[in-house]
Amino acid sequence: MAEIKDPENTILIELKGGTVTIELLPDVAPQHAERMKELARAGEYDNVCFHRVIDGFMAQTGDVEHGDMEDGFNLRRAGTGGSQLPDLPAEFSRLPHDRGTLGAARSMNPNSANSQFFINFKDNHFLNGQYTVYGRVIEGMEHVDAITRGEPPAEPDRMISVKVASDA
Numbered sequence: 376m377a378e379i380k381d382p383e384n385t386i387l388i389e390l391k392g393g394t395v396t397i398e399l400l401p402d403v404a405p406q407h408a409e410r411m412k413e414l415a416r417a418g419e420y421d422n423v424c425f426h427r428v429i430d431g432f433m434a435q436t437g438d439v440e441h442g443d444m445e446d447g448f449n450l451r452r453a454g455t456g457g458s459q460l461p462d463l464p465a466e467f468s469r470l471p472h473d474r475g476t477l478g479a480a481r482s483m484n485p486n487s488a489n490s491q492f493f494i495n496f497k498d499n500h501f502l503n504g505q506y507t508v509y510g511r512v513i514e515g516m517e518h519v520d521a522i523t524r525g526e527p528p529a530e531p532d533r534m535i536s537v538k539v540a541s542d543a
Contacts, residue, residue, distance in 0.1 A: 377396045377513045377515075379396070379398075379540050382540040382541035383540075384400075384401050384408060385398055385539070385540035386412070386415060386537060387543055388420075389537075390515075390519075390521075390532060390535065391518075392517070392521050393518045394514075395514070395516070395518050395519055397512055397513065398510060398511055398513045399412070399510045400470070400509050400511070403468045403508065404466035404468065404508065406464065407466055407507050408509050410460065410463060411492070411509070412539050414439060415538055415539050416542065419490065420437065420439065420534050421534065422533050423437060423438065423533060424438075424533045425522050425528065425534075426438060426526075426528075427526050428522050428524045428525055428531075429524065429526065430524050431496060432497070432499065433478075433493040433494060433496055433499065434494050434496065435491060435492070435493040436491065436493075436534060437490045437491035437492045438491055440456025457490045457491065460489065462487045463486070463489065464486045465507055466507045467504050467507060470508040471500050471503050472495050472498070472500060472501075473498050473500075473511075474498055474516075475494065475512035475519075476495050476508050476510070477493070477494055477508065478495065478506045478507065479491075479506055479507040480493050480506075481506065485505070494512060494519050
């Protein structure tokens, strides 16, 4: 089991195969780390699908507006929405987009990240300095690797529950 050094800044994502433990990086991207905790505590991420999963690249989720819908129409829209909260300004750093890092998904506008995020399957250094890194998987990467691929997947995997470790 992963050693959780700071339960207030650790996220537990329950997937079908098991738990993914993510260490948030509030020293690097404080607004993004705080947003993830706020949405997790509100239950906004529960049952949200992985709507964009590209083999050898990353798995994207977190569309709290459309990502928990069961019907095909809303699944096609998954990836186009966010939360009711305002968008976040970019918090770029020197941290590289290595395997297992958590990045903030956004539109072409660097200051448009809201609720969506992605987990890198491999080192994706071409993203460095363009997308905010605000966490890293410290345990359970094998469960991330097992997420069904597709854009969107025909039968998308979902985050069953997302919790802050200090609340679990």
